Amino acid sequence: MAVPKRRTSKARQGKRRSHLHLKPKQNTYCSRCGEAVRAHFVCNNCGWLNSQAREAVVIDEAEES
Template structure:
């Protein structure tokens, strides 16, 4: 069985574990009603529509 020859330093260990900064930016899609950018699979914050159906009633 393979055994490490030397102890892995804290810096080397933490460098390996810190791949969190490689996260992707969130994707955005256009609303079908108003054309505003919104998060996918979410209700549009501008007009209140989701998949062409009014979910939240917005006052104009």
């Protein structure tokens, strides 16, 4: 079995892992209610899908009782 000749130093390990960070998600704003929405996603607040310019999900507010 192959065994590493040298232990990886903390600096080298850190340099390798410097690329592992996550980028923040890009968001746009709903054109109907102004809520922050991920691009190409249905709005969580009002169910509006801007790419088709129509209501994709009809939210029943009377359902919670």
